[in-house]
Amino acid sequence: MVRPFKIFYRFASLGFVATRMQAVDFFWLTTYNRWATEIYNQAIEALFKLFTGVKNLTGLMICMAQLELKNVSVKFGGLLALSSLSFTIGGGKIVGLIGPNGAGKTTVFNVLTGVYQASEGNVTFNGETLLGKRPYVIFEKGIARTFQNIRLFSAMTAIENAMVARHCRSKKGIVGAILRTGSQKKEEAYIQEKALEALKFMGVDQYADTVASNLPYGLQRRLEIARAIASEPQVLLLDEPAAGMNPAESSELMKDITRISQLGIDVLLVEHDMKVVMGVCDHIVCVDHGVKIAEGDSHEIQNNPKVIEAYLGQPANQ
Numbered sequence: 001m002v003r004p005f006k007i008f009y010r011f012a013s014l015g016f017v018a019t020r021m022q023a024v025d026f027f028w029l030t031t032y033n034r035w036a037t038e039i040y041n042q043a044i045e046a047l048f049k050l051f052t053g054v055k056n057l058t059g060l061m062i063c064m065a066q067l068e069l070k071n072v073s074v075k076f077g078g079l080l081a082l083s084s085l086s087f088t089i090g091g092g093k094i095v096g097l098i099g100p101n102g103a104g105k106t107t108v109f110n111v112l113t114g115v116y117q118a119s120e121g122n123v124t125f126n127g128e129t130l131l132g133k134r135p136y137v138i139f140e141k142g143i144a145r146t147f148q149n150i151r152l153f154s155a156m157t158a159i160e161n162a163m164v165a166r167h168c169r170s171k172k173g174i175v176g177a178i179l180r181t182g183s184q185k186k187e188e189a190y191i192q193e194k195a196l197e198a199l200k201f202m203g204v205d206q207y208a209d210t211v212a213s214n215l216p217y218g219l220q221r222r223l224e225i226a227r228a229i230a231s232e233p234q235v236l237l238l239d240e241p242a243a244g245m246n247p248a249e250s251s252e253l254m255k256d257i258t259r260i261s262q263l264g265i266d267v268l269l270v271e272h273d274m275k276v277v278m279g280v281c282d283h284i285v286c287v288d289h290g291v292k293i294a295e296g297d298s299h300e301i302q303n304n305p306k307v308i309e310a311y312l313g314q315p316a317n318q
């Protein structure tokens with residue numbers, strides 16, 4: 001009776017030690033991994049500052065991002081919303097996505113952010129497939145968006161909206177939040193600082209403590225962009241940011257989009273305001289019924305017969 005118990009005890013303790021070692025290994029591996037990544041990022045940042053002379057790297061990501069749709073199709077029952085669509089966002093460019101109502105532009109955003117799944121084809125970000133990934137995972141990877149119909153946390157203040165987005169870059173978990181540890185408080189203060197920087201960048205910092213739903217429409221649009229920037233994205237997807245804006249507001253928006261691009265963030269812009277699109281985009285993709293009908297710079301797009309027929313139309317005097 002004693003011997004089997006001893007054998008069992010020995011195996012059990014060996015199992016316990018092995019599990020414990022695995023847990024410790026896992027802890028150190030993940031911690032080292034995080035430290036190594038942090039040290040690597042700091043080194044890259046220091047070198048970048050040294051060679052470019054750029055001192056303020058707030059929100060800056062070095063442009064290496066490449067977001068790619070490869071033969072993507074999306075079906076809703078019998079409706080083919082996107083049909084074998086391919087194009088690339090990256091290289092520091094502002095890419096415009098245009099097309100008539102129902103062409104599939106918002107569907108592209110939803111596929112890129114994991115809201116919809118492609119029926120066929122692939123979506124890759126820096127070579128890694130995004131297929132099957134949840135929206136919050138894609139967001140953490142550095143793809144942020146705004147919505148065609150504004151979707152703020154309407155009962156939260158402007159700064160709280162931006163802080164929520166910034167949380168994806170935080171390291172402290174639920175335990176720290178419950179115990180309110182010193183390091184958690186420090187991180188929370190840092191999140192607040194970064195969120196305020198994003199509000200400042202979009203010129204809405206004076207409304208930091210205003211509840212989002214109380215802001216006028218134009219400022220809500222700006223806050224939505226600020227919220228996306230607070231997450232330090234590599235790619236920013238803007239779905240009709242100029243919708244409902246007056247000419248003065250949309251020309252201000254054009255300057256903002258250029259400034260965002262100068263931060264090193266790649267931009268995909270969906271917009272019906274052709275002045276904004278032609279004014280800021282380096283490259284434009286035109287879709288119609290989910291099919292790419294043209295791709296090129298603003299001059300090529302404006303003179304493309306297919307684009308003119310499907311979307312732009314002829315000038316009134318012709």
Ligand SMILES: Nc1ncnc2c1ncn2[C@@H]1O[C@H](COP(=O)(O)OP(=O)(O)OP(=O)(O)O)[C@@H](O)[C@H]1O
Pocket residue numbers: 076079081099100101102103104105106107108148
């Ligand atoms: N969840 C869905 N279920 C069914 N059909 C959908 C869904 N989402 C989009 N569609 C359809 O897919 C097509 C493309 O829609 P999408 O919203 O992408 O167009 P869009 O180019 O963004 O148009 P707009 O310029 O009006 O915003 C439309 O025919 C639309 O009705």
Ligand SMILES: [Mg+2]
Pocket residue numbers: 105106107148
């Ligand atoms: Mg749309």
